[in-house]
Each structure stands twice: as C-alpha cells, then as structure tokens.
Amino acid sequence: MNAVLQLTDVTRVHGTGAGEVHALRGISFAAHAGELVAVMGPSGSGKSTLLTIAGGLDQPTSGAVRVEGTDLVGLGQQERARMRRTSIGYVFQGLNLIPALTAAENVALPRELDGMSVRTAREEALQALEEVGIADLAERFPDDMSGGQQQRVAIARAVVGERRLILADEPTGALDTETGEGILGLLRARCDAGAAGVLVTHEARHAAWADRVVFLRDGVVVDETGTDRVEVLTERADA
Amino acid sequence: MSGPTRSGVRLAGWRIALRLARREALRRRAQTALMLVLVCLPVLAVAAAAVVWRTANVSGAEGVERRMGTAAALVYGSGTTEVLQSFDPDGTTSWVGEEEHVSTAAEVQQVLGADRPLLPIDREYLSYATDRGVGDVVVTQTDLADPLARGLFRLEDGRLPRTTGEVVVNPALVRRGPGLGETLTALRRSADGETRTELRIVGIVESATTRDDAVAAVLPGAIGMPDAPPQWLVGGAPVSWDDVRALNAVGLLAASREVLSDPPPATALPPEVVSDEPADETALTALVLVATMVLLEVVLLAGPAFAVRARAQARTLALVAAAGGTPAQARRTVLASGVVVGLLGGALGAVLGVGAGALLVPVAQRFQGTWFGPFEVPWPLLLAVAAFGLAAAVLAAVVPAYSASRNDVVAVLAGRRGEGRASRRSPVLGLVLIAVGVLAGLVGSRASGASPALVGASALLSVVGMILLVATAVAAVGRVARRFPLALRFAARDAARHRTRTVPAVAAVGATVAGVIALGVALSSQQAADERDYDPQLAHGYAALPIVGDADPATVRGVLAQRLPGAEIAEIAGVRLAGEGTWTDLSLDLDGEPFVLPTFGSLGSSFLVGTTVPAAVGLAPAERTAAEEALAAGRLVVLGRSEASPDRLRAVVRVTEDVTEEVVDERSRDVDVTLVHSPAALPAAAGILPPALADELGLTTATTALVVAPTISEAAREDLSEALATVAGTGELYVERGFEPDPAVRILQWVLAVLGGVMMLGGTLTATFLALSDARPDLATMAAVGARPRTRRRVAAAYALVVGLVGALLGAPIGFVPGVAVSRPLSRDDDGATLLAVPWPLLAVVVVGLPLLTAAAVGLCARGRLPLVARID
Numbered sequence A: 001m002n003a004v005l006q007l008t009d010v011t012r013v014h015g016t017g018a019g020e021v022h023a024l025r026g027i028s029f030a031a032h033a034g035e036l037v038a039v040m041g042p043s044g045s046g047k048s049t050l051l052t053i054a055g056g057l058d059q060p061t062s063g064a065v066r067v068e069g070t071d072l073v074g075l076g077q078q079e080r081a082r083m084r085r086t087s088i089g090y091v092f093q094g095l096n097l098i099p100a101l102t103a104a105e106n107v108a109l110p111r112e113l114d115g116m117s118v119r120t121a122r123e124e125a126l127q128a129l130e131e132v133g134i135a136d137l138a139e140r141f142p143d144d145m146s147g148g149q150q151q152r153v154a155i156a157r158a159v160v161g162e163r164r165l166i167l168a169d170e171p172t173g174a175l176d177t178e179t180g181e182g183i184l185g186l187l188r189a190r191c192d193a194g195a196a197g198v199l200v201t202h203e204a205r206h207a208a209w210a211d212r213v214v215f216l217r218d219g220v221v222v223d224e225t226g227t228d229r230v231e232v233l234t235e236r237a238d239a
Numbered sequence B: 001m002s003g004p005t006r007s008g009v010r011l012a013g014w015r016i017a018l019r020l021a022r023r024e025a026l027r028r029r030a031q032t033a034l035m036l037v038l039v040c041l042p043v044l045a046v047a048a049a050a051v052v053w054r055t056a057n058v059s060g061a062e063g064v065e066r067r068m069g070t071a072a073a074l075v076y077g078s079g080t081t082e083v084l085q086s087f088d089p090d091g092t093t094s095w096v097g098e099e100e101h102v103s104t105a106a107e108v109q110q111v112l113g114a115d116r117p118l119l120p121i122d123r124e125y126l127s128y129a130t131d132r133g134v135g136d137v138v139v140t141q142t143d144l145a146d147p148l149a150r151g152l153f154r155l156e157d158g159r160l161p162r163t164t165g166e167v168v169v170n171p172a173l174v175r176r177g178p179g180l181g182e183t184l185t186a187l188r189r190s191a192d193g194e195t196r197t198e199l200r201i202v203g204i205v206e207s208a209t210t211r212d213d214a215v216a217a218v219l220p221g222a223i224g225m226p227d228a229p230p231q232w233l234v235g236g237a238p239v240s241w242d243d244v245r246a247l248n249a250v251g252l253l254a255a256s257r258e259v260l261s262d263p264p265p266a267t268a269l270p271p272e273v274v275s276d277e278p279a280d281e282t283a284l285t286a287l288v289l290v291a292t293m294v295l296l297e298v299v300l301l302a303g304p305a306f307a308v309r310a311r312a313q314a315r316t317l318a319l320v321a322a323a324g325g326t327p328a329q330a331r332r333t334v335l336a337s338g339v340v341v342g343l344l345g346g347a348l349g350a351v352l353g354v355g356a357g358a359l360l361v362p363v364a365q366r367f368q369g370t371w372f373g374p375f376e377v378p379w380p381l382l383l384a385v386a387a388f389g390l391a392a393a394v395l396a397a398v399v400p401a402y403s404a405s406r407n408d409v410v411a412v413l414a415g416r417r418g419e420g421r422a423s424r425r426s427p428v429l430g431l432v433l434i435a436v437g438v439l440a441g442l443v444g445s446r447a448s449g450a451s452p453a454l455v456g457a458s459a460l461l462s463v464v465g466m467i468l469l470v471a472t473a474v475a476a477v478g479r480v481a482r483r484f485p486l487a488l489r490f491a492a493r494d495a496a497r498h499r500t501r502t503v504p505a506v507a508a509v510g511a512t513v514a515g516v517i518a519l520g521v522a523l524s525s526q527q528a529a530d531e532r533d534y535d536p537q538l539a540h541g542y543a544a545l546p547i548v549g550d551a552d553p554a555t556v557r558g559v560l561a562q563r564l565p566g567a568e569i570a571e572i573a574g575v576r577l578a579g580e581g582t583w584t585d586l587s588l589d590l591d592g593e594p595f596v597l598p599t600f601g602s603l604g605s606s607f608l609v610g611t612t613v614p615a616a617v618g619l620a621p622a623e624r625t626a627a628e629e630a631l632a633a634g635r636l637v638v639l640g641r642s643e644a645s646p647d648r649l650r651a652v653v654r655v656t657e658d659v660t661e662e663v664v665d666e667r668s669r670d671v672d673v674t675l676v677h678s679p680a681a682l683p684a685a686a687g688i689l690p691p692a693l694a695d696e697l698g699l700t701t702a703t704t705a706l707v708v709a710p711t712i713s714e715a716a717r718e719d720l721s722e723a724l725a726t727v728a729g730t731g732e733l734y735v736e737r738g739f740e741p742d743p744a745v746r747i748l749q750w751v752l753a754v755l756g757g758v759m760m761l762g763g764t765l766t767a768t769f770l771a772l773s774d775a776r777p778d779l780a781t782m783a784a785v786g787a788r789p790r791t792r793r794r795v796a797a798a799y800a801l802v803v804g805l806v807g808a809l810l811g812a813p814i815g816f817v818p819g820v821a822v823s824r825p826l827s828r829d830d831d832g833a834t835l836l837a838v839p840w841p842l843l844a845v846v847v848v849g850l851p852l853l854t855a856a857a858v859g860l861c862a863r864g865r866l867p868l869v870a871r872i873d
Helices: A047-054 A077-086 A103-113 A118-131 A147-159 A177-192 A227-238 B006-027 B029-056 B064-068 B105-112 B171-176 B241-249 B257-261 B281-312 B314-322 B327-366 B379-405 B409-413 B425-444 B452-483 B486-497 B499-533 B553-563 B621-632 B691-696 B714-724 B743-774 B776-784 B790-827 B840-861
Strands: A003-014 A021-032 A036-040 A062-067 A088-091 A165-169 A196-200 A212-217 A220-225 B073-077 B083-085 B093-095 B118-120 B122-129 B134-141 B153-158 B166-169 B183-190 B193-207 B215-218 B231-234 B252-256 B543-546 B568-575 B582-590 B607-609 B636-640 B648-657 B663-677 B687-689 B701-709
Touching: A003 A047, A003 A196, A021 A047, A021 A196, A021 A220, A036 A047, A036 A177, A047 A062, A047 A165, A047 A196, A077 A088, A077 A103, A077 B314, A088 A147, A103 A118, A103 A147, A103 B006, A118 A147, A147 A165, A147 A177, A165 A177, A177 A196, B006 B029, B006 B314, B006 B327, B029 B281, B029 B327, B029 B379, B029 B743, B064 B073, B064 B252, B064 B257, B073 B241, B083 B241, B083 B252, B105 B118, B105 B231, B105 B241, B105 B252, B134 B171, B134 B183, B153 B166, B166 B183, B171 B193, B171 B215, B193 B215, B241 B252, B252 B257, B281 B314, B281 B327, B281 B379, B281 B452, B281 B499, B281 B743, B314 B327, B314 B409, B327 B379, B379 B499, B425 B452, B425 B790, B452 B486, B452 B499, B452 B790, B486 B499, B486 B743, B486 B790, B499 B743, B499 B790, B499 B840, B553 B568, B553 B701, B553 B714, B582 B663, B607 B691, B621 B636, B621 B663, B636 B648, B687 B691, B743 B776, B743 B790, B743 B840, B776 B790, B790 B840
Parallel strands: A036 A196, A036 A212, A088 A165, A165 A196, B134 B215, B166 B193, B607 B687, B636 B663
Antiparallel strands: A003 A021, A003 A062, A212 A220, B073 B231, B073 B252, B083 B093, B118 B231, B122 B134, B122 B183, B153 B193, B166 B215, B183 B193, B543 B701, B568 B607, B568 B701, B582 B648, B636 B687, B648 B663
C-alpha cells in the first residue's frame, strides 16, 4: 500500500547553541490512503511540529517528508503552498475560519487561490459543505455559527478539491463531547472514502476513531499501536 | 489538464485579497474610520484648496462679462500703428509700429464693419475727496444704460447716471467718502495742476471686478478727457481671431469674447508673442519636493493604522497560508486594505473637499479685493488628488504588507507573536543615505552652480535615511528602558516589540520635525541675512516727508501739526534740484572721474544745506561733531563709506532743460571735502553743503523735507498719508522703524509650529491609541495584579512621550541638512558670506515642548479604566 504521507528520519531543531531545542528527533512515520492515524503525547512532545512539517508550513532540519510521492523538503515556498491548495488539508483546534469570509467562501478559498473561477470554486465548496451536512449555512459568516458548525466548515475546506491528506490538530479541543464526536465521525468518513488522515489529540477517546496511534515523547516515537491498544486506552480513559 | 496560469493565480489572489480587505473594513469599522480619516483629511484639505483656488482664479473666458459686458469685444488703441497680441491682449503683446498713433472709432469700424455698434468706454485712476483727505478711485466713463455695458456693474441702490453731473459709486467708496445723494469731488492731478469736478451720487453699484477698491462710473465727458488710450465695447457678431489680427494690423488691441471663450490652436499665434520661457526649475523642484514630503507624511501617519490592521489580520493571513496562500498572497491581502481605504478615502476626501471648498469660498472672498469667478470644481485636479490619497494609502500598507508576508505562520497559528527580526542592513543604509543627503545639500548650495534639485534631493535622502534609523533607535530605547519607571519602561519595550506599528509613527513625527526645523532654519537665516543687509534711510524713530513739488512747507507743517499734536517737526534745507522747466544736477569728480555717492535721498534732495547735521541723518556723535566742524570751516561734508578719502573734489553743477534734455548751464569748481562715515550704506543724503558754498555754486536752497520725531505708528502713518494727499507736491511719508522682520515670516513660523504640533499630535495619538488597543491583554494582566486605574493613563502618556521624543530627537538634526542647504544661497551676501541662524525657540518648542505637551494631552485624554478581559494570546 502506498503512503500518502511519509516522514523519514525527520529532525527539527529550533534555535542554536545553548538555546537549541529539539522538537523532533529522527522521526519516521507514514499515513496511508484510507487510514486515520492518531498522534498522541504530552505537551511539548512535538505533535504540532510534526503536523506543520507534514503540511509544508515548516521545514525539517533534516530528513525527508513526502506527500503523494513529492518530497516537500526539496520544494520552494510557492510549490509547498501549491501542495496545500491541491493535496493537503488542515484543520486546527479553533479559530479555523477567516471571519471576513462566508462559510462557502472559506471552503472555496484553496480553490480560488489556485486560480479557479469563483463560480466553479463555489460549486465545489457547496458540494463539500453538503458532504459535511451544512450546505444550508453556506452564506453565513463564522461569527454567526456555532463552534461545531465552524469545525465542519473547516473540514469541508480541508477536503475540498479531493485532497488526499488531512491534517487535524486537536480539531475537537474547543467543542463539547457530542459535537466533537460528530466532527471525528466526519474525519473518519473522509478517510474511509480514500484520504489519509493524521489526527493530533491528547484524548484517548478521540484516538479511538483512528486506525493507528503513534505516541510521541520529547520528539521521539515511543510507541506505535493498533486499534486494540486504543480501545484499552479508551476504556482506561472512561474509567 | 493544464493547471492555472501564473497570471490567473495572481488575479484570483487579488480578487480574494480585495474581498477580504472590503469585509475587514466593514468588520473593524472604528479602525477603518481612523484609517479613512488619515487618508481623507489631506485629500480633503488639498481638494478644498483646489476648489477655492480655481474659483478665485478668473479665467479669460470667465472674466469676459466683467471685462466687456454683453459686447462681442473690447477694443482699444495700443498707442502705435501696428501691434501683435496673444489671444488675450492682457497677456503678451508686441509693438511692431514705431510711430505714435491715437486710434479712432472709424478705424475700428473700418476693420469690423461700419454697421458695428460701438460704445466708448474709458477707465481712469483719479483721486477723490474722502472724509480724511484724498483717496484713489477708478472711474469708468461710459453709458451704463447701453445694453453692451450690461454686466460691468450691478445696480444695488438708486439709479444710473442720466446727466454728466451724476455718478454711481460702489460701497467701498461710500465707506471712505460720500454716500448716496451726496456730492463726490473727483480730482484729476497733472503737471498742469488739479481739476476738481463735483458729481452728485445717484446710485450705488457693485463692480463686477473690484470689491475693495473705490470705483465710480459716469457718462462720457463728465470728468473731461481721460489721459488714456480710447476704448470701445463692440457689439454685433462675434469677433474672430482673424478680425483681431486685422485690428492689430492698424494698431488696435482686442479682447474678443469668442477668442477668449474658445481660443484657436496655439499655432495661430504670431511667433513674436509665443512665450518660450523655460519652466521655473526652482518652483518645479519645490512643488515636487512638497508633494513628495506631504505624501511621505501621510504615508507615515497612516502607516501605524495599517500595521495594526495587518497584525489584527495575522491569523487570517496564517489561515490563508495554511490553505495554500503564498507570502505574496499575504502581501496582496494587506495591500488590498490600502487599495480599499485609499479608494474610499480618496473619493470621500475629494467629495468632502468640494463641500469644504464651497464653504470656504465666501470666507476667502473676504480677504480678496477682486470678485471670484463662478464656483468651479476642477475635476481632473480632484481626480489627481484622490489618486494621491490612493497612492498614500497603498504606500502606507507596503511595509506592513512586507512584514506580514515574513510572519512565522506556525507561530501565528500557535497564538504567538510572529513579527520577524529587524533588518541589520537598514540602519547602515540609513546612515549612508544621510551622508549622501548632506553631500547633496552642500554641493547643491554652492555659490557657483547651486541646484535646487540637489537641495530637494538632500531633503528627501536625509529624511528617508532617518526613517531607516528609526527601528534601531526604538530598539535602543527599549534596551535602555531598564531604569525607567514602570509606565515608561512598559511603553518603551512595547514600542520596541511592535516595530511595524511604532516605526511609522515615530518616522511620521521625525519627518514632521525635520520639515519644521528645515523651514525654520531657512526662514531664520534669511531673516538674519535681511537684517544684516538692512540699510536704514534715517535715524531710528524719525519720519521724513520729502517736498518734491510746489507744496508750501508751512501748509504741510500745518497738516502734520494738526494730525500729530505735540510732535517735534523740523524743516530740512537742501539743494532744490527742480527749477522752472529745468533740472539741476550736482555731481562730484575725483581726478576727472565721477566720485559716486549712493544715497536714498529720503530728505528730498541728495545734498542738504546747513551748518549743522540734522539728527535724522543718524550720524554717530563723533562723526556728527566732525561734520559740523567741517561745515563751520566751509568744507563740503560727504556722507558715505567710500574707501577713498579725498581732501578736494571738483563740484560740477549742470542745469538741464526738462523737455529738450539740453544742458543749458554748466559750472564747476574745486571744493574742500571732509568724508564722514555714515552708518548706512545708502545715507539719507549724499552730502551737506555750508550755505556759503551752495551760494558760490549757484545752487538754490529750499525746504526739501519735513522731519518728524518721535516715531509714528503705522495706523497714524496711513491716516497722515491720506491727509497729506490733499497737499499737492509732497512725497511719500517714510518712517524709519529699523529692521522689522517680515510679519509673514513670523506668521509662517507660528504656522510651522502649529502645523508641526498638529502633525505630531496626529501621529502620536494614532500610534498611542492603536498601541493601547493592542496592549489590552497586557493592561488586563496589570489590572489583575493590582495596577491602579491611572496606570493606563500613564502608559498612554509614556507611549506618546516615547513616540514623540524619539521622533523629534531623530528629526531635528535631520532638519538641519536641508535647512542649511536652503539657508546658504538665501543668506549669501555679495562677498559670498553666508549666515546660519538657528531658531532656538522653535527648536525647543518642537523637540521638547511638543512631545511633553502631546504626552500630557494623551495622558489626560486616555481612559483611566483598565480593561478586564482574559488574555487570548
């Protein structure tokens, strides 16, 4: 099975000399099509750094990052931006949407940035909103939507244009349990439809939606497990 | 399938950026309003000024009615047989004929057709008896009831003249003299004497042209033959350019309604009247420099607002980047704010400027002696001014846009500050630019080859160089803030941390101060040079009234005594130069060469006669004693600064006939001379003759002037001049007050200080309140740990102080660069010496006073209540 995302021996060092901080230390990790991988770990373990490097927002100090076979490290800023418009979708914990754009415009943003006509981009955006179940909110501004609705719009934006890699950084952190479950369900459904997903979370309950869980500590993968282990974790968390 | 083209992506990027900017402008209304005000105000001011200027400026076509009523043309004799003119004869004219010629109505009709209606019209400056003495009046002689004259005057009260004994006058004349129903005494003064004409005022009219000056109109012949070329209002069909050329060919000039309203192409003009004057380089340079500096000022003032908008948009920009936006897209998004605000501000400023102009026109009219033209809106100019607003807003957004595109997206998304590091190259480049500016200023202000363009460049380079130093200076203040009190420490460090917001504000203050100091130094130096070059005509405090004609000194003395009771009045005796149809000239020769004695002659004659030196001449006591001893010894006293000090000179007296200019008598003799140093380069008289010597030379002695002490106020001088106008043969009353700075310079210095204050206050207030809004979480934290409410006020005042003081301290020395460069040519004397006068009070006010005042004002205006919000970043 081909990996949509492949990180090989990735290291990220911030600062120099005495102020040097190792955010990631030689991590190798893959996410395949149809697979949702959860990344867990304590604060400062390197979860978010891993995600920003996977999305081409940050560059590793060393190592290789491949998305659909393209090495992001070898690309310039423009090309990495193009990858985010066409292949990689991001969902953050909160304040995901641009407040000055409507839901449809937020979703259409990557397509419009890619030079698509407003009309076509809007059609794709409405389709994506339909998939996440809020097509009727297309003309609303983020300020007029609930947190859950906003996250659905964010997911619609992350998947619009058939993008194959979805990177979600604690997407349910600002939501109540029920709404959060709904969002994770959407993410799961998108991966089941063929996309690869990486979900950063520190809640075992959320990790249970994943096929695999990768544990990070101090920038190193300390454990990697299947769903069985996740279920155990979930039970422990519920207890 | 081929991907989107690069231009397609760019276009789509601009579309999104403009949409975001438009929506952000609506979402952040208060901030947008501030940005709009900063862009709109200068546009409004310039647009209003443009409207007033264009309305005040009466173009040839607009002035047609006031010049020629309803006539097709105003035709008048040039005084010669052939002439060339531009489309408007008030412009360039060229006399071709060399013979004198008085044009006639028949000549006009010969060219334009015998059936043409002609209305004779003459305008003449005469005098009239006022309540206080004699004033000047412009008298029009024509039949105002004739339809051709309609539009020249507007009847306000009474009726038009029906007989030659009647007159209509304007309110300006009535204010100083007789009113409706009373008698106007018109005085025509000439070499032959004075003619008085009594006219009954039957109406009050308002002249279509003049508002302040006294104006009267009578029927032709009412006040005798005017001493001016004849003029006619020509009725009938339009007078074409060909007709005008035909009139020129017989020595007539013509202002044609058709030609003025719709001028032919410039190629139709005869080459002799085509002006080929080169453009005034200095004026052009000054205009470009002023426009650039204003643009820079607006850009710097609006800069902080755009920086804060860009910061507020930081997360939006980071989200756009996460969705595939490039750094260029971030730049476009911030620049689009400039486009939206600039378009709106420019359009709003232009429209409001038209309204403000409409309100200002009547106010400006009060200060103008002639009537303005019809209300005029110069749309192309307003479009350019609005475009200036757009350019200013876009330029103001450039630096914030560039900074925003360099933000660390990951840091911003994580809620941290993403502002990049300050450039290390900027301060070095700044110092280099300042050095180049100094060099350009020195080279551009050399005695040989001075270049206004180089001086202008020096101003611009040094100011831009200073702007590049601001970030370093602000950072330095942040570093040394450790020992400052809390509020000042917080303000200094906050200013250093938020460079994109602080730098433009400090730079705006710096540029303002630099401009104010530059102009202040130039004005002060020019004034100092004027004072150095000032040459008093009399001793300080004395007034002199020369008697140049037949005026009776006793009569003049009587008028003076009546108007200035208690004043000391002395008669000055001098050589009478004007005789009965002759002119007497006394000159001195040294070894056959003229011994030139420059003089003002303010005592009515170049040579005084007497045994004492009048105090009004202003000699030092020792010189005066020496002069009087010489006079007692029968020697001619010569006043001056001549390096040669001859003991004997040849006095030559020449008597010339006025009309033939023929020398009718010439006599000379050697005289003993004593040279006395005069404090003035141009003394009141060239010399003083003992009475016996004057007799020996056959010179006539008479009272040539009356001298008055103590000094007379300006108002009293004006009253006295009007009273003295009733006495024929008196000259202009001169009062020696010593060097008096041009009031315009003083007013300009005040305007500079006030303008500097307003700009400084504007820049500082903008930056301070934007900073306070930015610092809400920090202030909330302060409140949480027990800060008093007044802490916010102190922080606000401290912030204003940091911005104002750093800006002023950077700007003041920079102002000296163009200031000195401009001062050098302005203050250079004949020997090449230049002056530099530092306006210390202005410097103190601008550098110390204004920052403190601004800080105090900001501290008082700032709200004291500390915000109680949770930190969100």
